Amino acid sequence: MNKNYISNNSKYIDKPKSNCAVFGIYNDQEAAVKTYFGLHALQHRGQEASGICTSEYLPEKNKYRFNIHKGHGLAHEVFSDQTLLTNVLKGNSAIGHNRYSTTGASDSRSNIQPFKVHFKEGYLALSHNGNFTNTKELRQKLQDEGTIFQTTSDSEILLHLIARSKKEELVDKILEAIRQVRGAYSIMLLSDDKLFAIRDPYAVRPLSMGKLGDSFVFASETCAFDIINAEYIREVKPGEVIMIDKEVIETGKEKSYIIENTGQTRHCIFEYVYFSRPDSTIFGNTVDKARRKLGKNLAIEKPAPKSPVEYKKVVVISVPDSSNTATLGFLTEGIKTNKYMKLELALIRSHYIGRTFIQPGQNNREIKVKTKFNTVKAAIKDRIVVIVDDSIVRGTTMKQLVKLVKEAKPKEIHLRITSPPIIAPCHYGMDFPSREELVANQCENDMEKIRQYLDVDSVEYLSLENLHASVPQGIDEYGYKIGYCDACFSGNYPIPIEHIDKFEFEDN
Numbered sequence: 001m002n003k004n005y006i007s008n009n010s011k012y013i014d015k016p017k018s019n020c021a022v023f024g025i026y027n028d029q030e031a032a033v034k035t036y037f038g039l040h041a042l043q044h045r046g047q048e049a050s051g052i053c054t055s056e057y058l059p060e061k062n063k064y065r066f067n068i069h070k071g072h073g074l075a076h077e078v079f080s081d082q083t084l085l086t087n088v089l090k091g092n093s094a095i096g097h098n099r100y101s102t103t104g105a106s107d108s109r110s111n112i113q114p115f116k117v118h119f120k121e122g123y124l125a126l127s128h129n130g131n132f133t134n135t136k137e138l139r140q141k142l143q144d145e146g147t148i149f150q151t152t153s154d155s156e157i158l159l160h161l162i163a164r165s166k167k168e169e170l171v172d173k174i175l176e177a178i179r180q181v182r183g184a185y186s187i188m189l190l191s192d193d194k195l196f197a198i199r200d201p202y203a204v205r206p207l208s209m210g211k212l213g214d215s216f217v218f219a220s221e222t223c224a225f226d227i228i229n230a231e232y233i234r235e236v237k238p239g240e241v242i243m244i245d246k247e248v249i250e251t252g253k254e255k256s257y258i259i260e261n262t263g264q265t266r267h268c269i270f271e272y273v274y275f276s277r278p279d280s281t282i283f284g285n286t287v288d289k290a291r292r293k294l295g296k297n298l299a300i301e302k303p304a305p306k307s308p309v310e311y312k313k314v315v316v317i318s319v320p321d322s323s324n325t326a327t328l329g330f331l332t333e334g335i336k337t338n339k340y341m342k343l344e345l346a347l348i349r350s351h352y353i354g355r356t357f358i359q360p361g362q363n364n365r366e367i368k369v370k371t372k373f374n375t376v377k378a379a380i381k382d383r384i385v386v387i388v389d390d391s392i393v394r395g396t397t398m399k400q401l402v403k404l405v406k407e408a409k410p411k412e413i414h415l416r417i418t419s420p421p422i423i424a425p426c427h428y429g430m431d432f433p434s435r436e437e438l439v440a441n442q443c444e445n446d447m448e449k450i451r452q453y454l455d456v457d458s459v460e461y462l463s464l465e466n467l468h469a470s471v472p473q474g475i476d477e478y479g480y481k482i483g484y485c486d487a488c489f490s491g492n493y494p495i496p497i498e499h500i501d502k503f504e505f506e507d508n
Helices: 031-041 083-088 135-144 156-164 170-178 223-227 246-251 270-275 287-301 324-334 365-372 396-406 447-454 464-469
Strands: 021-026 049-058 063-072 093-099 115-119 122-132 183-191 195-199 208-212 215-219 231-235 240-244 255-258 314-318 341-343 347-349 373-375 384-389 412-417 458-461
Touching (some): 021 195, 031 083, 031 223, 049 122, 063 115, 093 122, 115 156, 122 135, 156 170, 170 183, 170 255, 195 215, 215 223, 270 287, 287 412, 287 464, 314 324, 324 341, 373 396, 384 396, 396 447, 447 458
Parallel strands (some): 384 412, 412 458
Antiparallel strands (some): 021 093, 049 063, 195 240, 208 231, 240 255, 347 373
């Protein structure tokens, strides 16, 4: 593999990496095309690989055929040959996947989803967002029973559990299998003539259902519905399996089954902070609204400094694009008590860095930052600058970003972060560095040490209490008590976990 290839290797990243994106559609003449556009809208959730699998009925043979195409790269790279979508990926139903690996090597083609298998009931394909947290236990059990694994991904386990079930009906096989796994999952399963959407009992990861004419559509985020003009209907409930088949198309009413009713959710709170697009609805609420409130609460709790010279306004800038919305909330609230503040678009981001971008001097972090950002120097020079960002992981990239801003000769630089310090890794489908690599832990959670390391005049984080105060609370529309997973900020894991290395099942 090219050594300049940008992978998920955590030593090259300073942001938590998005988990994955799933998409599914049933009963559409352009199923593959719609899936492609859905994956395009969900590209932010995974940039390592992309794939689509379709189910095509062959009337002359009275049987189904699964067509699949997948590869490393962004969706538009993997499907650059448009005839793939029309001439190869035929069929009225499809599932798609954008991958960011959290279990299994990123450079292994065998780990690219959707996975496709053929067993006695026909074909079955799977796309999975999240992590199973009892992978080692289940994998060992299956291997002891003679199962041969084709991948090192935890997702493959579910397919084997389904295939080995003694239940008669496919939906019962799926229910029996999914009740054996633990963890966070939003899953699309495609059979010959059915589509299944599955969500874990705590609804850690987002998954929504929509309609497009007589078609049913599912996606990790609703921005994927917007691009194909589908109507958002509702979320897949916690612990729900939705089955779509020909009968559902005739009646217009999906078939629903419950894995387990926990009575509460543990939504990933980081979805609101960073992962999801602000134009999406997740967990039944708009990301934009939550993200603005994060900024507002940060402005109340950790306000921007005031300028000693009234006519010299304090300049507030976002780190594009993920903190743009929260920065608006920060400014809107901040000017209520500090009228000498203004927003400047002083960091310009390049949108043309592909995943195979070759970086001169791979370890030169300064070059990496400058290929992504540049400053509008006139907006910063001689000003008190407040940089608003959503999170700091290692701090290495932020340190270089501060250095870049300093080249524009500001008077002071202050950091305001719309989440608490990250102190623990995620085991539910996101890729964080180890505890030891996190800047908060390296600096013993001492703000003065973090400030000195980042070389700024001040650094302040939103408290855990105000993080929770910024997101929806109460009882959701299905009667579940709304709760969140904040393990990366608190170290408290709501679902039991097993400790395995990401590459545990690799040969070398």
